[in-house]
Amino acid sequence: MSFVKSPVETKVESDVECIALPDGLRLVQSDDGLALVGDEKRYGKPLSVDFVAGKAAHRRRFGGGRGQLVAKACGLAKGVSPSIVDATAGLGRDAFVLASLGAQVLLIERVAAIAALLEDGLKRASRHSDTADIAARMTLRNGDAAQSLAALVASAHFAPQVIHLDPMFPHREKSALVKKEMRLFRELAGDDDDAPRLLEAALDVATHRVVVKRPRKAPPIEGPAPQHTLEGKTSRYDLYVHRSLVR
Numbered sequence: 001m002s003f004v005k006s007p008v009e010t011k012v013e014s015d016v017e018c019i020a021l022p023d024g025l026r027l028v029q030s031d032d033g034l035a036l037v038g039d040e041k042r043y044g045k046p047l048s049v050d051f052v053a054g055k056a057a058h059r060r061r062f063g064g065g066r067g068q069l070v071a072k073a074c075g076l077a078k079g080v081s082p083s084i085v086d087a088t089a090g091l092g093r094d095a096f097v098l099a100s101l102g103a104q105v106l107l108i109e110r111v112a113a114i115a116a117l118l119e120d121g122l123k124r125a126s127r128h129s130d131t132a133d134i135a136a137r138m139t140l141r142n143g144d145a146a147q148s149l150a151a152l153v154a155s156a157h158f159a160p161q162v163i164h165l166d167p168m169f170p171h172r173e174k175s176a177l178v179k180k181e182m183r184l185f186r187e188l189a190g191d192d193d194d195a196p197r198l199l200e201a202a203l204d205v206a207t208h209r210v211v212v213k214r215p216r217k218a219p220p221i222e223g224p225a226p227q228h229t230l231e232g233k234t235s236r237y238d239l240y241v242h243r244s245l246v247r
């Protein structure tokens with residue numbers, strides 16, 4: 001879906017009118033925020049990013065803190081809060097968890113429409129007292145991390161201690177509801193077939209470790225073998241370690 005992917009790295013200050021979208025999809029601004037809207041029968045409910053309420057709020061309060069798999073994989077531990085690049089930001093769920101646990105997070109998303117939803121979610125999070133401190137730890141860039149990761153990181157003056165990757169993987173969601181949401185998301189993001197190139201870029205740029213989220217039974221991304229794996233109920237993290245985060 002190259003026509004919706006931004007070819008150059010930019011700070012996100014979206015002019016939503018100018019974002020090209022596949023036929024049948026629209027970005028709609030309302031009092032509730034920005035939403036991606038398509039035919040409900042085909043795509044389900046509109047897609048938007050809400051860090052303040054709903055699932056994000058529930059996970060922030062009851063999600064299990066630094067015991068969560070993503071936190072362990074990224075090396076968050078007592079007294080250790082690395083700076084983390086989420087180079088496949090998507091709807092920012094993992095990035096928000098990491099930032100809510102105290103990490104500085106640079107979010108990189110290459111699909112302009114998804115980056116616009118993220119930007120809108122971050123703006124609203126920064127205005128709410130429950131989430132303002134968390135949003136202040138999150139920086140967003142719209143660009144392709146497989147092509148220009150080092151430049152994107154430099155443009156944000158960010159220390160890339162840990163790079164988190166969660167590229168799209170075919171058919172990993174089961175429920176019909178999620179399938180519909182995924183259909184909308186997939187329509188925009190495509191299949192992320194260039195994940196091996198993204199891994200290579202991440203291994204070049206990360207100073208301490210690269211972590212890759214995979215479905216539990218999926219093979220690792222093509223390339224060097226991970227040194228460690230952490231397994232959860234449905235997903236797995238492959239860890240590529242350059243050096244320890246603990247001084």
Ligand SMILES: C[S@@+](CC[C@H](N)C(=O)[O-])C[C@H]1O[C@@H](n2cnc3c(N)ncnc32)[C@H](O)[C@@H]1O
Nearest residue numbers: 088090091092093094109110144145146166189
């Ligand atoms: C499975 S989703 C990530 C979901 C995310 N972890 C979350 O918690 O919401 C993958 C996302 O990564 C983005 N992506 C894939 N390859 C990328 C790249 N090379 N540079 C930037 N974004 C990329 C896709 O556009 C898609 O939005």
